[in-house]
Amino acid sequence: xxxxxxxxVIVAIPTLIAMSLLVFAIMRVLPGDVSLAILADTxxxxxxxxxxxRELGLEEPLPAQYARWAGxxxxxxxxxxxxxxxxxxxxxxxxxxxxxxLLAVYAVVxxxxxxxxxxxxxxxxxxxxxxxxxxxxxxAALSVPTVFAALLVMWLLLRLFGWSPPIIYxxxxxxxATHIQMVFWPALLLAAAYGPHLVRVTxxxxxxxxxxxxxxxxxxxxxxxxxxxxxxxxPNALVAAITVAGVQLGALVSGAIVVETVFGLPGxxxxxxxxxxxxxxxxxxxxxTILVALVLAGNLAVDLLYSFLDPRVRYDGRRM
Amino acid sequence: xxxxxxxxxxxxxxxxxxxxxxxxxxLIAPFxxxxxxxxxxxxxxxxxxxxxxxxxxxxxxxxxLYGARVSIAVALASVLVAGGAGVALGLTxxxxxxxxxxxxxxxxxxxxxxxxxxxxxxxxxALSPSPAATAAAIALSLLPLVARVARGAALSVVEEExxxxxxxxxxxxxxxxxxxxxxxxxxxxxxxxxxxxxTAVGAEATLxxxxxxxxxxxxxxxxMLREGSRAYFDAAPWVTLLPGLVLCATVVSxxxxxxxxxxxxxxxxxxxxxxxxxxxxx
Numbered sequence: 001x002x003x004x005x006x007x008x009v010i011v012a013i014p015t016l017i018a019m020s021l022l023v024f025a026i027m028r029v030l031p032g033d034v035s036l037a038i039l040a041d042t043x044x045x046x047x048x049x050x051x052x053x054r055e056l057g058l059e060e061p062l063p064a065q066y067a068r069w070a071g072x073x074x075x076x077x078x079x080x081x082x083x084x085x086x087x088x089x090x091x092x093x094x095x096x097x098x099x100x101x102l103l104a105v106y107a108v109v110x111x112x113x114x115x116x117x118x119x120x121x122x123x124x125x126x127x128x129x130x131x132x133x134x135x136x137x138x139x140a141a142l143s144v145p146t147v148f149a150a151l152l153v154m155w156l157l158l159r160l161f162g163w164s165p166p167i168i169y170x171x172x173x174x175x176x177a178t179h180i181q182m183v184f185w186p187a188l189l190l191a192a193a194y195g196p197h198l199v200r201v202t203x204x205x206x207x208x209x210x211x212x213x214x215x216x217x218x219x220x221x222x223x224x225x226x227x228x229x230x231x232x233x234x235p236n237a238l239v240a241a242i243t244v245a246g247v248q249l250g251a252l253v254s255g256a257i258v259v260e261t262v263f264g265l266p267g268x269x270x271x272x273x274x275x276x277x278x279x280x281x282x283x284x285x286x287x288x289t290i291l292v293a294l295v296l297a298g299n300l301a302v303d304l305l306y307s308f309l310d311p312r313v314r315y316d317g318r319r320m
Numbered sequence: 321x322x323x324x325x326x327x328x329x330x331x332x333x334x335x336x337x338x339x340x341x342x343x344x345x346x347l348i349a350p351f352x353x354x355x356x357x358x359x360x361x362x363x364x365x366x367x368x369x370x371x372x373x374x375x376x377x378x379x380x381x382x383x384x385l386y387g388a389r390v391s392i393a394v395a396l397a398s399v400l401v402a403g404g405a406g407v408a409l410g411l412t413x414x415x416x417x418x419x420x421x422x423x424x425x426x427x428x429x430x431x432x433x434x435x436x437x438x439x440x441x442x443x444x445x446a447l448s449p450s451p452a453a454t455a456a457a458i459a460l461s462l463l464p465l466v467a468r469v470a471r472g473a474a475l476s477v478v479e480e481e482x483x484x485x486x487x488x489x490x491x492x493x494x495x496x497x498x499x500x501x502x503x504x505x506x507x508x509x510x511x512x513x514x515x516x517x518x519t520a521v522g523a524e525a526t527l528x529x530x531x532x533x534x535x536x537x538x539x540x541x542x543x544m545l546r547e548g549s550r551a552y553f554d555a556a557p558w559v560t561l562l563p564g565l566v567l568c569a570t571v572v573s574x575x576x577x578x579x580x581x582x583x584x585x586x587x588x589x590x591x592x593x594x595x596x597x598x599x600x601x602x
Contacts, residue, residue: 018430026446143572145522147529147542148564151549155557250435257437261530262549272438273530276445288442292434299433 005304012300019292020073024066027285034058034281038083056282069285079286084278089286092271097290099169100256100267106187107252108245111195116241119202120234126207134203138196146193146255150262153185169266186259193255197248198241205240209233239309246302249295328580331573338570342388351379353386353539362556372558374544375551383539384563390451390540391567394533395520397455402462403513409463410470411505415478415497424467432464440523444532454533458523462516469512473505480504511582518574525567541567 027034035052057065072079078089122134157163165185170178206229209215215228257269264270268287275283341348350370357377365372371380413424431439440457447453477483478501486500521541527533528542529549536543541563548560 015430015433018426019433022430022434023442026442029446140572143518143575144568145525145571147522147526147545148568151545151553151560151564154549155553155561158554159557250433253435254437257435257441257530258526272441273532276441277531279445281445284442284445288438291438295435296433 084280096268096271107190111191115195115198119199123203123206142196190255201244202237205237249298331576334573345385349382351382353382371562374559387539390538398458401459406466407470410467414471414474428464477504515578518571
């Protein structure tokens with residue numbers, strides 16, 4: 001088990017390096033150079049541009065720039081300061097990351113709590129009205145663009161209850177009531193975009209097991225259907241749902257960027273959009289890398305959990 | 321119409337209407353989409369302005385029709401690019417196998433590790449907002465998804481014996497891949513690309529809503545969502561919600577049609593019905 005875990009972690013490292021290289025490379029594709037793009041809207045002299053280039057380290061060769069940036073990602077300064085406000089990026093992260101992580105946890109918990117029972121219900125009633133209704137609802141939830149759903153919810157709340165989200169965000173410990181008001185709808189919308197995948201995989205896996213030979217043999221031994229469902233089908237469906245939950249983490253991040261912006265939640269998703277609009281390159285570059293690293297770490301954690309729940313994957317190397 | 325559900329027919333009608341509206345926008349649109357008029361600001365939907373007017377007195381229906389052009393053009397361009405590159409990568413890596421396959425797969429894994437919007441965001445920031453940058457951003461996000469589907473579809477074909485026969489006739493690798501593997505692996509890929517088009521339309525709207533997509537003079541759907549929801553969401557919701565509804569109907573219809581295509585082709589081949597392709601992750 002330990003060996004398997006170590007191997008998985010080691011394999012993830014080159015992937016992470018490749019991803020950070022890609023982010024760095026894309027940010028350097030800029031026609032001209034960053035300093036021109038930043039100064040584009042302000043009158044400036046050649047000396048000012050030179051000074052900015054030196055400040056941003058653009059005089060150095062690219063590999064040296066990458067090494068310096070990658071080093072700063074590791075030592076906790078995360079690429080220095082914001083160009084817009086001069087605030088250290090580490091402070092921006094400290095402020096915004098917790099909001100998004102909380103939101104993600106709420107969304108995952110909410111979607112698991114709703115999706116698993118729905119998936120099981122659909123699987124047990126397959127082909128019947130309930131199954132079709134659940135399938136229809138999850139397809140609808142999956143197809144509607146999150147931006148539109150979020151705006152529609154926002155408008156309905158405004159019209160029906162005269163409610164709009166509180167302007168100042170409060171943490172769960174400081175002011176639970178405001179916190180819940182602020183995160184409830186975004187979390188619900190995220191869960192609606194995330195949950196349908198879980199419903200489907202739970203249903204499919206449940207049906208697979210119920211149709212399997214070993215379920216049949218359990219029934220032949222006189223075990224009740226309830227036993228077959230609870231002891232054989234459910235654990236398998238759960239493991240499958242957890243895997244899909246891991247695979248879909250990226251979708252959760254994209255969704256968070258949208259709902260945070262619509263509902264004005266001061267999370268990292270809104271932060272990266274704000275930085276992008278302000279052409280705050282260092283912040284965009286570092287936040288993007290952190291988000292990617294978080295998704296990778298989340299996938300890894302799910303992988304490890306999966307190998308713990310289903311020992312087969314540790315030995316046959318199927319998932320390597 | 322045997323075996324075609326009401327939903328698919330409805331989706332087809334929606335797509336025809338939207339495509340027609342986009343193509344013939346200059347003939348159908350009752351007003352100039354950019355013409356401003358102070359005396360008809362924020363008019364609710366009525367006989368003269370079916371979708372109402374926005375804060376500059378511009379006709380929302382006309383803007384939606386012209387916006388369809390921008391949104392669909394960006395989506396089509398991105399799917400064409402992602403489709404071309406993704407299919408080429410997927411097919412060649414399935415056919416060649418070995419070290420090349422492994423390298424391509426690692427590259428695709430790296431791209432796939434990026435959340436859709438994060439990738440789109442850094443590309444748009446690097447290239448600065450324009451319709452082409454938006455299309456490039458969406459294409460790069462779709463590329464790993466298409467490449468995986470194409471590789472998967474091709475893998476089931478490359479084992480076929482007729483390819484051995486093709487090779488025996490002296491056909492080169494390129495000819496084998498594009499003349500013999502592609503037609504057989506094509507249908508599921510085409511169905512997936514139709515669903516991708518839905519995702520691309522949604523992605524364009526999302527990026528433009530965030531202010532990072534198509535810049536101002538163009539009225540794309542996402543742009544309209546942004547302008548309408550920021551300035552006068554409460555006073556004039558139609559400015560936001562009506563284009564939003566058209567956007568939503570288009571995306572859902574594209575996904576429904578893609579889904580249907582995927583199933584029909586398989587049935588024609590007499591094969592087992594595959595799992596739904598669904599909507600590519602956004």
